[in-house]
Amino acid sequence: MLKQTSDPRPRVGITAVGSALPDAVLTSQSLLHEAARGLGRTLPPTLLAQATGIITRRVAADDEHASTFAVRAARRALAAASLDPHDIDLLLFASASRDMVEPATAHIVQAELGSNAHALDVTNACNSFINGIDLARVMIQAGRARRALVVTGETPSRAVRRAPADLAAFRDGFAGYTFGDAGAAVVLEAVERGGILDVDTETRSEHWDVGGIPGGGSRHPRGDDHTYFRGDGHELRGVFEKTGTSVVERTLHRNGLDWSCFAKVLVHQVTVPYLERFTELTGVPAEKLVITVPELGNIASASIGVQLEKAYEELLPGDRVLFVGLGGGISIMTMIWEKS
Known part of the structure; x- marks a missing residue:
């Protein structure tokens, strides 16, 4: 509980x-x-x-x-x-x-x-x-x-x-x-009950230059070459694997929860192999995921929102959902939400 x-x-x-x-x-x-x-x-x-x-x-x-x-x-x-x-x-x-x-x-x-x-x-x-x-x-x-x-x-x-x-x-x-x-x-x-129950974050800004879109700011205000995404996907994945799983474990431990306490687990989805690796490292049951990446790809910050709408109607009051966000920079974020 x-x-x-x-x-x-x-x-x-x-x-x-x-x-x-x-x-x-x-x-x-x-x-x-x-x-x-x-x-x-x-x-x-x-x-x-x-x-x-x-x-x-x-x-x-x-x-x-x-x-x-x-x-x-x-x-x-x-x-x-x-x-x-x-x-x-x-x-x-x-x-x-x-x-x-x-x-x-x-x-x-x-x-x-x-x-x-x-x-x-x-x-x-x-x-x-x-x-x-x-x-x-x-x-x-x-x-x-x-x-x-x-x-x-x-x-x-x-x-x-x-x-x-x-x-x-x-x-x-x-x-x-x-x-x-x-x-x-x-x-x-x-809300009277439920709602957002817990938030946790971890930031590893020393990896800010691993990947991104460098154009549009004061460093590269002009030039089409700077408007394309560039980065090392393997290095990004390595940082997420090392840091992201520890944040998830910390969140579960702090709140006295395990995977059985969640109706769904919504995680930012980059590729299928990364999602499979996430489930392997964390132990989250595959049936608790809402998988979108094979048909929608990496839809950046919209990933968890799209997953949430897909799952929303089947969730009952009192059902808990764990959000796991991963972002360039690099930041990891978890959020526990209970449907009211």
Whole structure:
């Protein structure tokens, strides 16, 4: 059973969820064919699917942006909660992607929704969405907001080298071939029971340069070459394996829980081999996972939100869910949520 605390602050829970996906489907075989054409050489057609376990992913159309999927997911979440946009007084756009450097994409989302909440962006790579949920929870507990809408819209497919100049560029950007696009949203408010029960984090910033998209900031303000994802997938995986499992173990031990206490375990999904390795190292039963990566790829911070909507309706009041977030930088985050 969960260890009890005497926290005087109000309980805050997730009361509605929504997600959104682009219509366009891109297969790994087609993506690899594009890369091979750019290289001017033949590549094994099953190379990408075999290496990652990803068969397809959804990709945004030219007129779709990060805010597009955030707005669509937000409307689904608001409809599920029977709320109007004006019922929200805090709007957080929490994503690794954004429409532009300035202004905050939260304002673009808000203008489209027609709300007038306090709006701002939260950015921490693939942990952005969970960080946004945690920040909204704390602001509600502090009396700064009554009801929050946390949204993400991810378009990392725009950072994929579809036509690499040479094999070195292909290898450097290979981790990016896992990316797909999506959006997710949750409504948070005070609840009588359950809600977010525990949050834990671990940050290893000494690994910040292992992977990412270097362009758009003051270091590389211009130049298309800096707008592509580049990184060492094996090094990222090694850090996550070493650090992430210890955070999960710490969370379970601190709260006196084991895997039988959770209805679902939602973990950020990068590739199928990594997910399999995660289950091997942690011992989480495979049936507790909501697997999306083979058909959607790595959808960055939207990963846990999309999984949550898939599982939400089958969850009963009192069911507990463990979120396990992994983000470049590098950060690991766990959150225990109980459905009210």
